[in-house]
Amino acid sequence: MRRLGPWLLGVAALAAVPLFVRTSFFLHVCILVFMWTLLGAAWNVLGGFAGQVSFGHAALFGVGSYATIILYLKAGIAPWWGIPLGGVAAAAVSMPIGLLCFRLRGPYFSLSTLAMAEIVRVVALNWEWATNGPVGFLITALPPLRILGREVNWESKEPFYAVAAILALMALVSTALLKRSRLGAYLAAIREDEDGAEAVGIDTVRSKVLTLALSAFLAGLGGGFYAFYFRYVDPDTVLGIGLSIEMVLIAIVGGLGTLGGPFIGALFLTTIGEAVRERIQVGHLIFYGLFMMLVIRFLPEGIWGRAYRFLARRQAGVPRHGAA
């Protein structure tokens, strides 16, 4: 119960924010932080826990956002059903990708995911019948919805804030559960020594494919939410290489393989990114590149990773510089 306390407090604080803050820019930044937390967590499951660095997560994100928007525009399925279905679609697409790409290891795996993502992008650009090609899709109006007898106002930020917060929390909780599960232990073994893991009888391919499916589900949810919030999807915005790199970046800056890392990374990068974007248009990506280099050079365990180690040492009563 003592461990749950701070968490509940945090959730209550998140729920209270829109009651007090009405600036739509502030809420917009919060929504982006939650969306990137979800995406960073999605990447972190595979890249951080299992050590499989993917440069192709934009493909999974894109499949999720296309699924959500196509289901809504062509079949009339409301986005709140479409977002989870987008996650399922991304997970389904990830299975064959995983079975193919996991035959490769290390940098070779990373390159193959990059190629996969590019293939998906080229297909989305040219398969006009399903994807509208380079034009993409636009949602002009969201369907009406009543919650507790009140009509939801889709022109305000609050409903999106709630959805994004729920998705981000769900992502963090599911990664926490994964880390404690048997599969989580398998993944740590695979990350540290794949041959060793196989030698002690872990079905490494199965574990990796399952993890990729979970990671893809979360990335697909993120993609679905993107389509729901921004109401516009085209191949270059939802399937570009840049998107894959941003997910990697969030996870690394926050701390690879940590639970809180994606949130810290998203908080840090999104606020700085949005603050810079106010002034110059492409500036935030310059800083993203710079941060990626600085963090790998000086803080390879990430912000959360470093803070966590520091706190753990303080609690254990060990002096900072080891002088007894």
Add this chain to the structure above:
Amino acid sequence: MEAFVQSLVSGVLTGALYAMIGVGLTVVFGVMRIINLAHGEMVMLGMFGAFWGHTLWHVDPFISLLLWAPLMFAAGMLIYRLLLRKIIPGGELNTLLYTAGLSLLVANLALFIWTGDYRTISLSYAMLPMRLLGIVVPVPLAIAFGLAVIITGALQLFLARTDMGRAIRATSQNTEAAILMGIDVEKVAVVTFGLGTALAGAAGVLLAPSLYLYPTVGEILIVKCFVVVVLGGLGSVPGAIAGGILLGVVESLGAVYASTAYKDGIGFLIFLLVLLYRPSGLFGVGKS
């Protein structure tokens, strides 16, 4: 038949330039085990160098090569010395991510300074008709091809005949043995990275009159470059040359006989198939 020969020829011409970019990436990988994701940005810098040389000082792009290639060589050595050297002991994935950051930084700085506009270099002789046995060859591409062949050939000679070249090949084959033989591996690494960057930059200069220039062009080129290098086997120079020509031909034939739209997809498909079934390259000479 004529269409076939025509697309074969233009495929070989473009392929030689792909090969040049690929050779740059592959020598660096061979010596340092770095997959340099910022390689495409080096090509982009070369392209913009040629563009500004032509627009501001009216220097022919192919002559400005004499300026940009040595400059890129120096830039490459500096990048290695100042940025990469401390990262390499952290492992392959760390370097991969680090160069991804570098690529993002360079591409977006370029976007910030030069905006995302599409630019072209129009040369007075670009439109001259050049027909060989009924096949139309664009003049700038033909010159670029000629220079690419000369530069790649010179590099091969350098690697085969000079002491430094031998040291590079030795380090690429077995770093520890090279150290034991008294090779200054650190110096080899610096020179190799400079060479790889210079090759990328020079290829950019050569490509500039034939392609649209924009700051994020490196994104497309780097992926093509991986295709080339993996086709030929990572770390193998002759492999990269063969891979480059092969990709050029496949793309150009694919555009004629399959569809222009899926042209890029065909390259990636081959890439995946080779990675999966022949991870050491089509010729079985690469390192895994």
